[in-house]
Amino acid sequence: MRILLLAAFAFLAGLSISLGKEKAGAQVWLLTLLEQDGEELAIPSEKEILIVIDGQGSVTGTTGVNRFSSQFERKGNSLEWTEAFKLTRRAGSPEMMNFERAFLKALRNSNMIEQQGEVLTFKSGQDAKAARLRFRMR
Numbered sequence: 001m002r003i004l005l006l007a008a009f010a011f012l013a014g015l016s017i018s019l020g021k022e023k024a025g026a027q028v029w030l031l032t033l034l035e036q037d038g039e040e041l042a043i044p045s046e047k048e049i050l051i052v053i054d055g056q057g058s059v060t061g062t063t064g065v066n067r068f069s070s071q072f073e074r075k076g077n078s079l080e081w082t083e084a085f086k087l088t089r090r091a092g093s094p095e096m097m098n099f100e101r102a103f104l105k106a107l108r109n110s111n112m113i114e115q116q117g118e119v120l121t122f123k124s125g126q127d128a129k130a131a132r133l134r135f136r137m138r
Contacts, residue, residue: 026054029051030050031103036131047096057073068086068088070083078113080111106131106133
């Protein structure tokens with residue numbers, strides 16, 4: 001019985017380690033700004049909001065509560081989401097869930113992407129009311 005428990009623990013430990021590995025060439029980005037309708041939203045300090053982008057247009061990440069994934073195509077600075085967002089269904093505090101909704105809405109509605117050095121920006125539209133997400137390389 002003890003050997004079985006140790007084997008199960010080793011398997012689960014290996015699984016959790018492998019889930020944290022990114023694909024070769026993937027870049028990890030940390031959210032530093034979320035603006036919607038010209039207003040900056042406070043980013044919760046208790047959790048990191050991350051996205052991981054690989055060279056094939058695959059994006060995965062965490063909202064601080066749930067994990068998500070999707071696919072996009074990039075043509076210059078234009079961005080088109082080619083796959084619906086997949087999202088785990090965990091519950092968090094009301095504040096975190098509200099932030100998650102705002103973050104995912106801004107990301108899903110993004111149609112422009114721009115990288116300047118270690119800063120990555122997603123935007124939806126051109127006017128002052130557009131959503132903007134800014135990340136820094138981690």
